[in-house]
Amino acid sequence: xxxxxxxVAVRAIRRNLLRSFLTxxxxxxxxxxxxxxxxxxxxATKAVGDQISSLGSNLILVRPGxxxxxxxxxxxxxxxxxxxxxxxxxxxxxxxxxAPVASRGARAVHGxxxxxxxxxxxxxxxxxxxGWSLAAGRTFSDAEALSGRAxxxxxxxxxxxxxxxxxxxxxxxxxxxxxxxxxGLLAPKxxxxxGMDQDDTVVMPIRTVQRxxxxxxxxxxxVVSVREASAVERAKTDIAALLRERRHVEAGEDDxxxxxxxxxxxxxxxxxxxxxxxxxxxxxxxxxxxxGIGIMNxxxxxxxxxxxxxxxxxxIGALESEVLLQFLxxxxxxSSFGGVAGIVLATGASWVLAGLLGLPFSVxxxxxxxxxxxxxxxxxxxxxxxxxRAARLDPIxxxxxx
Numbered sequence: 256x257x258x259x260x261x262x263v264a265v266r267a268i269r270r271n272l273l274r275s276f277l278t279x280x281x282x283x284x285x286x287x288x289x290x291x292x293x294x295x296x297x298x299a300t301k302a303v304g305d306q307i308s309s310l311g312s313n314l315i316l317v318r319p320g321x322x323x324x325x326x327x328x329x330x331x332x333x334x335x336x337x338x339x340x341x342x343x344x345x346x347x348x349x350x351x352x353x354a355p356v357a358s359r360g361a362r363a364v365h366g367x368x369x370x371x372x373x374x375x376x377x378x379x380x381x382x383x384x385x386g387w388s389l390a391a392g393r394t395f396s397d398a399e400a401l402s403g404r405a406x407x408x409x410x411x412x413x414x415x416x417x418x419x420x421x422x423x424x425x426x427x428x429x430x431x432x433x434x435x436x437x438x439g440l441l442a443p444k445x446x447x448x449x450g451m452d453q454d455d456t457v458v459m460p461i462r463t464v465q466r467x468x469x470x471x472x473x474x475x476x477x478v479v480s481v482r483e484a485s486a487v488e489r490a491k492t493d494i495a496a497l498l499r500e501r502r503h504v505e506a507g508e509d510d511x512x513x514x515x516x517x518x519x520x521x522x523x524x525x526x527x528x529x530x531x532x533x534x535x536x537x538x539x540x541x542x543x544x545x546x547g548i549g550i551m552n553x554x555x556x557x558x559x560x561x562x563x564x565x566x567x568x569x570x571i572g573a574l575e576s577e578v579l580l581q582f583l584x585x586x587x588x589x590s591s592f593g594g595v596a597g598i599v600l601a602t603g604a605s606w607v608l609a610g611l612l613g614l615p616f617s618v619x620x621x622x623x624x625x626x627x628x629x630x631x632x633x634x635x636x637x638x639x640x641x642x643x644r645a646a647r648l649d650p651i652x653x654x655x656x657x
Contacts, residue, residue, distance in 0.1 A: 279593030281546025286597025296532025298614035376464025392439030403462030554641035586638020594630030
């Protein structure tokens with residue numbers, strides 16, 4: 256009986272191919288939109304995890320204020336000082352490297368080429384804490400760091416923009432109206448947290464940046480590397496306790512700084528992405544309901560058009576359950592076809608969009624199966640009313656219908 260009902264449903268769909276296609280279009284769009292949103296969201300989450308990992312192992316970022324904002328201190332929060340970094344280095348024994356960082360945007364110039372970048376003033380500990388390696392040249396000497404000499408290490412992006420394919424070590428660039436000797440080139444890292452290009456940077460001694468770029472002794476971030484992964488939580492507790500003492504935070508008051516490890520940063524960003532993905536997926540899922548309403552509408556029209564056919568079947572002995580099953584299967588077949596087409600469309604669209612956005616692409620089997628089952632369920636839900644209407648027709652009244 257099921258096979259016969261399926262064949263009848265397929266024949267009915269084939270008689271009106273264009274109408275059937277337009278009927279399933281809502282399901283196709285809904286299924287594909289949900290899958291694309293979830294696939295891109297998963298890709299973004301994985302990309303964030305990879306980017307956070309590239310920041311360095313056992314890394315802790317200490318920032319003033321309670322707002323995680325890229326490129327600037329939180330408004331109203333007191334900045335750190337070099338003495339704070341020195342205190343962390345000497346009093347917290349579990350730390351492998353402590354690097355104060357003062358950064359500011361600036362325009363770099365070499366010959367006729369210019370490029371707006373970020374100048375980071377720091378110490379040699381920055382390269383250790385951040386897991387940076389040199390592609391060429393060297394880092395700062397002790398004399399250069401103490402005297403605040405104008406020397407710099409370029410990121411790969413800055414090298415490409417200013418020097419093209421040539422090696423910059425030994426050359427000079429201009430920043431904020433002063434010359435800076437290029438002594439090193441960083442090995443490329445690629446995109447970092449929050450979509451920032453880690454290679455778009457010029458690293459200089461912090462005293463040089465404070466005197467010639469920022470014009471203040473403020474330290475915006477302290478980058479800390481812990482010796483062992485198991486000691487990260489203890490290190491965060493010790494750092495927070497020491498900074499509360501140095502910044503005169505009274506007992507019971509909230510910290511006026513943040514101590515974040517890479518896991519927390521990844522969790523925060525991934526949570527935000529997951530929330531946005533869920534919201535967009537829910538909005539996309541509305542089109543599935545719209546598609547279901549379209550199926551119900553067309554099936555009601557189909558019942559009206561085929562009233563005499565239904566009456567004939569009932570008159571010669573067909574059971575109400577058989578008529579009900581026939582129209583229900585027809586609705587499910589329509590929605591299932593739409594689900595399959597939506598999966599195919601979503602796979603292709605996800606692959607293209609992931610490539611354009613630079614995100615990892617992977618097929619989420621779970622959401623694909625769920626989307627297909629949901630589309631089939633839509634067929635059952637919205638096909639039930641037309642099917643019951645067809646099954647309850649009076650054979651005599653149906654045969655009289657013109």
